[in-house]
Amino acid sequence: MLLFFIIGKFFYYRAWASEPKPKPGKCYCIMLLLMLPRNELEVKAEDTAHTMPSAPSKLYADDVSLLVVTLDTNPFFWSTFPFPFADFLSQVLAFFNSILLLGQLNQLIVIATGCNSCGYVYDSTSDKNHGSTTGTMPALYSNLLHNLDEFVAKDQQLDADHAPGTVPSSLLSGSLSMALCYIQRAFRSGPMPPQPRILCLQGAADGPEQYVAIMNAIFSAQHSTVPIDSCYIGSNNSAFLQQASYITGGIYYKPPHLDGLYQYLSTVFATDLHSRAFLRLPKSVGVDFRASCFCHKQTIDMGYVCSVCLSIFCQHHDKCSTC
Numbered sequence: 001m002l003l004f005f006i007i008g009k010f011f012y013y014r015a016w017a018s019e020p021k022p023k024p025g026k027c028y029c030i031m032l033l034l035m036l037p038r039n040e041l042e043v044k045a046e047d048t049a050h051t052m053p054s055a056p057s058k059l060y061a062d063d064v065s066l067l068v069v070t071l072d073t074n075p076f077f078w079s080t081f082p083f084p085f086a087d088f089l090s091q092v093l094a095f096f097n098s099i100l101l102l103g104q105l106n107q108l109i110v111i112a113t114g115c116n117s118c119g120y121v122y123d124s125t126s127d128k129n130h131g132s133t134t135g136t137m138p139a140l141y142s143n144l145l146h147n148l149d150e151f152v153a154k155d156q157q158l159d160a161d162h163a164p165g166t167v168p169s170s171l172l173s174g175s176l177s178m179a180l181c182y183i184q185r186a187f188r189s190g191p192m193p194p195q196p197r198i199l200c201l202q203g204a205a206d207g208p209e210q211y212v213a214i215m216n217a218i219f220s221a222q223h224s225t226v227p228i229d230s231c232y233i234g235s236n237n238s239a240f241l242q243q244a245s246y247i248t249g250g251i252y253y254k255p256p257h258l259d260g261l262y263q264y265l266s267t268v269f270a271t272d273l274h275s276r277a278f279l280r281l282p283k284s285v286g287v288d289f290r291a292s293c294f295c296h297k298q299t300i301d302m303g304y305v306c307s308v309c310l311s312i313f314c315q316h317h318d319k320c321s322t323c
Helices: 002-017 024-034 038-051 075-080 085-102 136-157 172-187 208-223 239-248 258-269
Strands: 065-072 107-113 118-123 195-202 228-232
Touching (some): 065 172, 085 258, 107 136, 107 172, 118 136, 118 172, 172 208, 195 239, 228 239
Parallel strands (some): 065 107, 195 228
Antiparallel strands (some): 107 118
């Protein structure tokens, strides 16, 4: 308070010495303003903040999105699933085109996930995908469908023998690894890379033999701050995708009606990371954190863990096979 009084006196005598002499009321107004309690000054600042319009402080880097989609093309799953693959693909293609229409600089990468291999089937950054004179939609359809047919034919040639009546799991670990490799190349492309995220369109059941590889991919995505969104259309929930979305901060959703799949994709998974903070998106009710044993590649509730390498076994072993 004494400091405010001295400062006010200084301005008063300085104004009194100058010509023409100001009215004393102005100097006393300065002194009274400086001698106000601190809480009253804060209240006045808050009142003015509500009346002044707010201006954007920065440009968000996640306005430009890089969406990497892993598309499950397991023929054994789709041959036994009641929803046809053609209807599924038509709604997914409409969603892909919506992503490109949301932003001129948005990038879309599609990775096909087969039983024995994975491969890139579409890249919007390639010049050959924009060769159509009628727009993006025909070019997207023609290139993606052509590459998808070639991939399915090659994947069936690599088909290994499996038990009849069973559906083998899709190579999810390989598609996640390819997606992360592409994202790392995008990070090194320039000083302002697009904001990446991964969307897994999965239908086949989890493969316990892929547990280690999938968990390594999940933690790599978490380290790179890349969220993994999961849209699971199978009969049961996917424990791997639940953990992937939970650990990386993504969204896990199982559409109740596949006839309206495009609506679920466009309302839940089309938003960028900045827009999600203003929306009420679905949250996972429960996450299955069960692990798979390293010896038989089966999901277990209780097991034995090596104290050195943290390998998990369903039975007790005198020596760790991993070490």
